[in-house]
Amino acid sequence: MNELAEEMTRAARAPITRGKRPRDAATLILIDRSGATPKVLLGKRHHGHAFMPSKFVFPGGRVEPHDRHVPVAAGLDPHIEARLLRHVQRPSADKARGFAVAAIREVFEETGLLLGRKVDAASASASGDGAADPFAAAGVRPDLSELHLIARAITPPGRPRRFDTRFFAADAQLIVHKVDGVVSPDSELVELTWLPVADAQKLDIPPVTKRVLGELEARVAAGFGHALPVPFYRVLHGKFTQLML
Numbered sequence: 001m002n003e004l005a006e007e008m009t010r011a012a013r014a015p016i017t018r019g020k021r022p023r024d025a026a027t028l029i030l031i032d033r034s035g036a037t038p039k040v041l042l043g044k045r046h047h048g049h050a051f052m053p054s055k056f057v058f059p060g061g062r063v064e065p066h067d068r069h070v071p072v073a074a075g076l077d078p079h080i081e082a083r084l085l086r087h088v089q090r091p092s093a094d095k096a097r098g099f100a101v102a103a104i105r106e107v108f109e110e111t112g113l114l115l116g117r118k119v120d121a122a123s124a125s126a127s128g129d130g131a132a133d134p135f136a137a138a139g140v141r142p143d144l145s146e147l148h149l150i151a152r153a154i155t156p157p158g159r160p161r162r163f164d165t166r167f168f169a170a171d172a173q174l175i176v177h178k179v180d181g182v183v184s185p186d187s188e189l190v191e192l193t194w195l196p197v198a199d200a201q202k203l204d205i206p207p208v209t210k211r212v213l214g215e216l217e218a219r220v221a222a223g224f225g226h227a228l229p230v231p232f233y234r235v236l237h238g239k240f241t242q243l244m245l
Contacts, residue, residue, distance in 0.1 A: 022154050022162040026103035027060025029150065029216060030113070032172040037196045038220060040213070041172070042203065043110060043189030056203040058212075059110040059189065060103060060165065067105060068098030070135065073117040074145035076100055077226040083149050083245040084166065087232065097144065103168045104142045105134055110189050112182035115174040116142040138177045146174055149230050150219065151212045152245065156235035167212050169219075208233070 030041040042056045076084070076096060084099055085091035108114045119141055135142055148169045155162040183189050195203075197217045201210050211233070219228055229244040 020157075020160065020162050022164040024063040024099065024102075025061060025163040025165040026063055026099050026106065027058045027165060027167050028103040028107045028115075028147075029058050029167065029169040029212070030107070030172045030175070031169055031216070031220070032194060033220075034173070039194040039196055040200055040216070041111070041192060041194055042200055042205070042209075043183070044191045044193075046186075046188060046190050054204065055209075056193075056200070056205045057209060058167070059107045061106040061110070062163070063098055063102040064105075065098075067101040068094040070101045070105075071141055072097065072101065073119070073141040073143045076144045076147065079226040080147060080149045083230045086245045099166045100144045100147050100168065101142055103147070103166070104144075108134065108179075110182065110187075111192060112179035113175050114138055114140050114142075114177040114179075115170055116140040116176055118176055138179075140177050143174065146170055148219070148224065148226060149245075150216050151230060152232045153208050153212075154234040165208075169216055 032039045032041075041059075043059055044056050045053060047054045075081075080100075081093065081096045084096040088095065104115050114135060116135060117140065119139055149166060150169050151167040152165065153167070154164045183192055197213050201213055205213075215231060222228060232243050232245050234241055
């Protein structure tokens with residue numbers, strides 16, 4: 001049994017905390033392929049966090065209701081949208097877009113890096129209100145067309161915090177704006193690092209992060225196409241399962 005399967009199965013055998021339904025979440029792996037060896041961006045979580053303190057993770061977090069309403073420069077690739085809507089309640093194009101926008105928003109909030117297309121300030125502010133559109137002030141609209149869906153994983157029953165997480169990836173060349181000072185000793189991520197996948201896997205990372213890094217590496221080797229199948233990891237009836245979306 002692999003490390004992720006062992007971890008999820010062990011968690012499923014713990015006493016179940018009632019009422020803990022998984023929250024929709026999204027995370028984004030930025031990959032820099034400008035050099036001979038691709039590198040990925042990971043952040044170290046603050047040691048004071050109750051959830052995964054001091055672990056290296058991909059930037060990400062919960063999907064918020066307003067994410068599906070943020071104006072975008074371009075929509076999701078049809079292959080990605082279709083995979084996002086499999087095995088979800090009340091599937092819709094807006095829901096799929098919300099997952100993707102949440103991933104880009106979380107990267108912006110946690111690292112100061114913004115992916116998308118530059119637009120003039122008047123167009124940006126006219127297309128959304130400031131509270132619901134965190135990209136407007138930067139004159140940027142998120143571009144979903146170049147996002148790749150790498151994996152989906154649900155935290156098993158028994159954990160005090162559970163997430164239904166979509167793992168996206170995007171090329172670092174899509175970064176069009178940066179806000180300095182977002183990462184600091186007192187922020188959610190206290191440091192950022194760009195590393196080759198092999199080196200990233202040696203960090204103190206959760207098993208699911210290690211598994212997704214391996215999946216990312218395989219997808220890049222296979223051409224990094226939108227039509228590639230996407231693994232979905234979860235625990236059903238106490239057993240680790242993987243199906244392809």
